[in-house]
Amino acid sequence: xxxxxxxxxxxxxxxxxxxxxxxxxxxxxxxxxxxxxxxxxxxxxxxxxxxxxxxxxxxxxxxxxxxxxxxxxxxxxxxxxxxxxxxxxxxxxxxxxxxxxxxxxxxxxxxxxxxxxxxxxxxxxxxxxxxxxxxxxxxxxxxxxxxxxxxxxxxxxxxxxxxxxxxxxxxxxxxxxxxxxxxxxxxxxxxxxxxxxxxxxxxxxxxxxxxxxxxxxxxxxxxxxxxxxxxxxxxxxxxxxxxxxxxxxxxxxxxxxxxxxxxxxxxxxxxxxxxxxxxxxxxxxxxxxxxxxxxxxxxxxxxxxxxxxxxxxxxxxxxxxxxxxxxxxxxxxxxxxxxxxxxxxxxxxxxxxxxxxxxxxxxxxxxxxxxxxxxxxxxxxxxxxxxxxxx
Numbered sequence: 001x002x003x004x005x006x007x008x009x010x011x012x013x014x015x016x017x018x019x020x021x022x023x024x025x026x027x028x029x030x031x032x033x034x035x036x037x038x039x040x041x042x043x044x045x046x047x048x049x050x051x052x053x054x055x056x057x058x059x060x061x062x063x064x065x066x067x068x069x070x071x072x073x074x075x076x077x078x079x080x081x082x083x084x085x086x087x088x089x090x091x092x093x094x095x096x097x098x099x100x101x102x103x104x105x106x107x108x109x110x111x112x113x114x115x116x117x118x119x120x121x122x123x124x125x126x127x128x129x130x131x132x133x134x135x136x137x138x139x140x141x142x143x144x145x146x147x148x149x150x151x152x153x154x155x156x157x158x159x160x161x162x163x164x165x166x167x168x169x170x171x172x173x174x175x176x177x178x179x180x181x182x183x184x185x186x187x188x189x190x191x192x193x194x195x196x197x198x199x200x201x202x203x204x205x206x207x208x209x210x211x212x213x214x215x216x217x218x219x220x221x222x223x224x225x226x227x228x229x230x231x232x233x234x235x236x237x238x239x240x241x242x243x244x245x246x247x248x249x250x251x252x253x254x255x256x257x258x259x260x261x262x263x264x265x266x267x268x269x270x271x272x273x274x275x276x277x278x279x280x281x282x283x284x285x286x287x288x289x290x291x292x293x294x295x296x297x298x299x300x301x302x303x304x305x306x307x308x309x310x311x312x313x314x315x316x317x318x319x320x321x322x323x324x325x326x327x328x329x330x331x332x333x334x335x336x337x338x339x340x341x342x343x344x345x346x347x348x349x350x351x352x353x354x355x356x357x358x359x360x361x362x363x364x365x366x367x368x369x370x371x372x373x374x375x376x377x378x379x380x381x382x383x384x385x386x387x388x389x390x391x
Contacts, residue, residue, distance in 0.1 A: 005343060008033040008067035010058040010082050011074035012045040015096055018328060019071045019123075020049055022335040029069075029339060035061035058082050062089045069094060069119075069342055076101050076181070077173045083109050092119040092342050094335075098185050098372065099365030101175030103389055106369035110362040110391075119345060121338045122365035124189040126269065127358040128333030130304055130325065131290040133313035135273070135280045136194045136357065141310070145276030147195050150246070150254035152271035154187040155262040159240055163214050169236050177372050178238035180206070183269070184258035184375070185368045189360065191271050192367075197250035199371050203385045204378040206239035209261045244375060247385075288324050312357070334358045367391045
């Protein structure tokens with residue numbers, strides 16, 4: 001890299017802090033500005049993270065010539081205007097998921113990004129784990145045979161109490177889907193990425209376990225807890241629990257449970273892929289292990305060790321065997337893949353023919369939105385099989 005890259009962040013909340021940390025670890029990226037709902041709020045965040053510039057609007061940040069890349073970690077309903085403004089100004093864009101609250105809006109953003117010829121990425125960060133890449137390499141090499149069943153869950157408990165509240169539960173801010181769009185989209189992208197098969201049809205049963213919640217008078221960041229004083233009772237219609245049957249493009253069948261009201265589960269994402277020769281299982285909360293199940297040999301657990309990983313996965317492990325790598329390391333791996341392309345473009349290189357594995361584009365974000373829309377439609381039709389719109 002012959003020059004430094006300037007990054008600007010819109011929406012410096014919970015996940016925004018991890019975007020800042022991840023790009024700084026790359027060594028050639030400067031976080032030059034943040035934008036929030038007001039200049040005062042942005043200045044508080046900028047001072048906390050040692051960032052020189054603070055803006056009270058995303059338009060002002062995008063107009064800053066020192067910003068080469070815009071990171072969008074705003075609430076879902078702001079993704080469309082922020083992304084379109086960044087692209088119109090010739091800025092590369094990294095968006096948190098979901099890309100948009102509907103497939104139609106996600107398609108609009110994909111087309112705008114393609115027309116602009118700029119780098120566009122969505123942070124499906126679980127792709128960045130070395131053992132996720134190991135599972136992907138093993139399946140692609142045929143080591144477990146043809147995959148015929150994919151199952152798992154993504155369970156949390158941070159919305160278990162009526163006093164737990166988030167803008168994600170408000171359709172005008174988070175969209176029609178809550179749990180599925182928020183964390184179910186992660187699971188779906190992850191298993192598609194690992195297996196190489198797209199989800200093409202769904203049958204969904206959605207539930208709102210807590211249909212009345214106590215909304216605080218002031219906004220709170222994700223996972224924050226507070227008492228019931230000074231709150232307003234509001235009706236919630238978006239799902240906090242979901243069970244979904246899946247059909248994949250390669251013929252595999254599947255099932256996933258998604259919920260944010262499951263006591264004891266903090267970030268319980270796991271998947272298992274069953275092939276004709278073996279099975280693979282990965283648990284996010286034990287992410288340095290990959291379980292390998294066999295019928296005619298002993299089951300085994302592959303521990304994260306660069307010397308034991310396939311060549312395509314080895315580059316995602318940065319510490320020797322026995323040294324644990326974690327959520328933030330996987331997030332940084334995703335940024336490393338994305339910024340490798342951005343840096344090359346800023347140095348005058350032509351667009352790459354193929355991006356690294358952890359790099360999810362707006363096309364992936366659009367497909368994820370199509371899956372969420374199909375889940376909602378399936379539920380509206382009384383749990384009927386519903387096709388996923390093709391990208």
